[in-house]
Amino acid sequence: MNETLPPPLIERTPPAPRRARRARYRLRVATVAVCLTLMCALAGAVAGRIYHGQLLALLVVGAAFAAFAIGFALRNRPAFLAPSASATGLAAYLLGAIVLTSDGADPLGTEIVDALVNAVPRTLTALIPVEPAPDTVVVPVFLSWLAATLACEFAIRYGRTLLGCLPPTLLYAAGLYLVGPNAAPGTLYAVAFCVLAAAALAVTAAPPERRPDRDAQVDGPAPSRTPALIGAVVTTTVLVAAVAVLGPAVARLVTTSPGDPREFVEPPQLTDIDLNPLVRIAEWAKYPDQELFIADTSADAWMRLAVLTEYDGTTWQATGDFRTAGTVIPGAGEADYSADVEIIELGGKLVPAAADPATVTDLPIAVNLYTRCLLTPDGLATGSKFHVDSALVHTDPAAAETARADLSDAATVAVPMGTPEIMATIADYINTEYDTPYAKAQGLADFLGQHYAFDPEAPSGHDLPALGFFLASPVDAGGQRGTSEHFAAAYAVIARLIGLPSRVVVGFDVPEGASTVTAAQGLAWPEIAFDGVGWVRFDPMPAAGAVPVPPEDTLEQMEEETPSPEEASGGGGEAEDFNDEALEQDGDFNDEAGQEDSGLPVWVWYAAAALLLACVPLALKARRALRRRRRLSRGSPAERVAGAWAEVLSEAARAGVKVPGHANAEEAAARLAVLAADIGVLPRLVNAAAFAPGAVAEEDARAAAQVAEAYPRSVRHQVKRWKRFLT
Structure with a gap:
């Protein structure tokens, strides 16, 4: 038996071409990692534009680099190790961020719990510029870390660069939403983000087709990189140029301001x-x-x-x-x-x-x-x-003396209904005695200080009846005396009657140095707004020990000195004879008033509106009749058949049976069968008109029209009464 030869030994050192290809692959992986890390850092730093200082930007950049470093180091390890290590790193990083931004007023444990529980609402409600604090940095740091971790897993471990760009993009969008309209447009941020994304996609334009557990599959011939590289360079150049050139132009076309999430958060509640x-x-x-x-x-x-x-x-x-x-x-x-x-x-x-x-x-x-x-x-x-x-x-008294009243805010000049007559009388007196707005404001303060007394036992109340009692009631009845509440509130209302914008301030007169502020130093005072000067404080309170002059004496003297309208116009002397024929005119005063008021009576407008409403059903019915006539009498036979079919479907919809647009003629006929109305050969003619319009004759169109004209009468009893009346 022939012995099988042992397999050749595996080369321990790859040939030079394979080593070069492996080095190029590793360089591409490193480039993608750097681009995605910078994208995450940039996306997190977008929110830093509304934070005070640079601390938040540094924290989110550090979170992005730390999270990506952990994922990149464990890219060839089992998949469960990277999330575990990343979660541990996130916990440690958040703890460091909380310690760094804490003021040390509370124990660390309390700070951590408070920051984690209240992070989202306080981040959304924090006033801009947001102060980096434990409860305002937790959310940006967490999202930056999460985005970097996911980007590393998608792009580095699984080789999906485009999917890896998604977490930084979502983080960028979240940062823009948090900023809202409270910062200038970040054009440079957008350009840099697009450049980094394009670079990450460009370097992976010609990657190895597969990626094993450790490094790239480098067996086989080297793929051609030239066309893909040229395409990536061209695409990147075009993208950057488009963002740089068209971005400002597009920004100028946007006329609406982005929404502010802080508008949807309930503000702190007052007691x-x-x-x-x-x-x-x-x-x-x-x-x-x-x-x-x-x-x-x-x-x-x-x-x-x-x-x-x-x-x-x-x-x-x-x-x-x-x-x-x-x-x-x-x-x-x-x-x-x-x-x-x-x-x-x-x-x-x-x-x-x-x-x-x-x-x-x-x-x-x-x-x-x-x-x-x-x-x-x-x-x-x-x-x-x-x-x-x-x-x-600081206000300039000299500028206020010659300034006009600032009437830009309607809320500061609004006068409620039902002001007491005494307020109008005092306002008339001030307008008569003084000329400039500042003189009127100071004159009103002097008037109240000279004619009314301070009484710490006066009951609280600054509604109009209470102020009327304070100003007009006699002294023996408890009037003409009050606290700074009454003086300030009465001053502010009368100032608005004069035409001066006013407000009331509650506060304390606190001297320099260390002192204990008591209730005696708490008081209310009025302020008047002057154009170019701002709000100026006035003091209507009486001087200590001053004896008030009854206000009715001054006001009655004003009425005596004020000339009557006849005297002011040069009249007087002998009384006019209103029976003098020289004064008689062609018509009486009522005739003249009727001629001046030549407008139509109100009932005419109501009648016209009722007539228009009554004509609505007639107009709708006329519209339906004209539409039916147009559908059944215009166009080719095939078009008239289609019009008849549309008329039938419209009447069926009025009766409560709607046919979906995708249904064919047979399916529509099956749905219409519930109305028990005969549509004859109309479905067959509809199919013929759709698929063979040239085969439809005039007789077919007339038959379809007859069906369409008879169909409304067949289903009339199934149409709701209000529809029959209106349409």
Whole structure:
């Protein structure tokens, strides 16, 4: 028996061509890995445009590189190892990100739980620029890590480069959605992302057809790379040129702003005393020694608690919603004022701060971008401490004296219905005595300060009846005296009657240095908006120890000095004789009024509308008759047969039997059989018209028309009454 020769030994060192092909393959794999890693990092960094500083961008870039490095290192290992190692790495990376962004105010365990539980809502509600904090970096870091892991698995382990580009693309879209309309268009981001994607696809344009467990299959002849390489280069060049050239042009054509996900998130909710903080003034006036908070400030300032712009005749309320913010408040100038605050018995959620706050530390806050007031979602508790830096708002008194009133915001000039007559009387007096808007604003403050008295025992209330009682009731009945709540609210309403935009502010007069702010320092004051100057504070409160002058004395004097309309126009003297024939005209006043009001009576318009509605059924019926006539009398015999068939299907639909468009004539006839109406030879004629239109004669068209004309009468009793009436 012939012995079988042993198989030849396997070469331990591949020939040079195979080594070159293996090196080229590994270079392509490395290139794809680098491109996809950069795509993930770039997609994650897109969201960093609305974050404060560069910390978030660094975190997401690090997450993308770390996740791809783990997947790439384990590409030739069993498939279950990469997800396990990636999950472990993600947990460690998230822990490091939370530690890095934590302020250390709470234990680490509490920070981790709070960040994981509240990450999504706080990321969506955080005010822009978003402050990198544990609960605002968890989501971007997690998504960047996940996208890099999936991209590595798809593209590197399984060789599906196009599928590997999908996770970074979805991450890029998520970043754009998070940014919304709150950042400039990222054209460079888009161009770079497209270039990286094109490069990753280009280098895999001529890969080995199969990929075994370790490296490329390199047996067999080397494939030709020239055509594929040329195509990849051309495609990449065209793509980059299109994005670079057409991108700006397309961006200019887009006229709508992207949606903002923050609009769909419910803002922090206020407590009762925060919704209407003016009611706190009465309690503070009764207990002036109550300690509210301790403040260590760098200068004298008015620390605001709430700014109220809307008045419905019952309560003053703030405009706009509160949005969660980090330590940095957007829109403020350079801080030149600082305050360290420790809460004693202030309560509520509103946070005292001088306008305009720029940074707040040691306290989670939300801000109203319209009024620039602050709120803490968890509420103020005894012992709460925080530091606030503000860019104090400085107004130029000289500029305000010559400025016009700023009437750009309708909410600040809206006057509710039912204002008391005393308010209109005071407004007329101010308009008569003063000329410029600033003089009117200061004159109104002087009028209230001179004619009304401060009374800490006055009951709370700033609705129109309460303000009317405060302004008009006699002293012995409890009127003409009140707290800063009454003075500020009455001033703001009368200012709007004068034509001045007004609002009410609740806050505290806090001196420089360390002091305990008591309830006596809490008060309300009005502000007036001037064009080019801003909001200016006015003080309508009476001076200490001043004796008020009864307001009726001044107002009655105004009425006596104000000339009547006849006197103002030069009339007077002898009374006119209205029976004088020289004053008589051809027609009486009623005739003239009737001629001036030559418009049609209202009942005519109602009658015309009723007539139009009555004509709708007639119009619909006429439309159906004309359509039937057109279908049955125009066109070739085949077209008229098709028209008759369409008329039958339309009438069947009115009767409640609808035939799908894909059904043939026999299937349609079977559906129409439920109506028990004869359609004769119409299905056969329809098939003939569809497949042999030349064989349809005039007799066939007339027979089809007869069926179509008789069919509505056959199914009439099955049509609902309202349809028969309307159509």
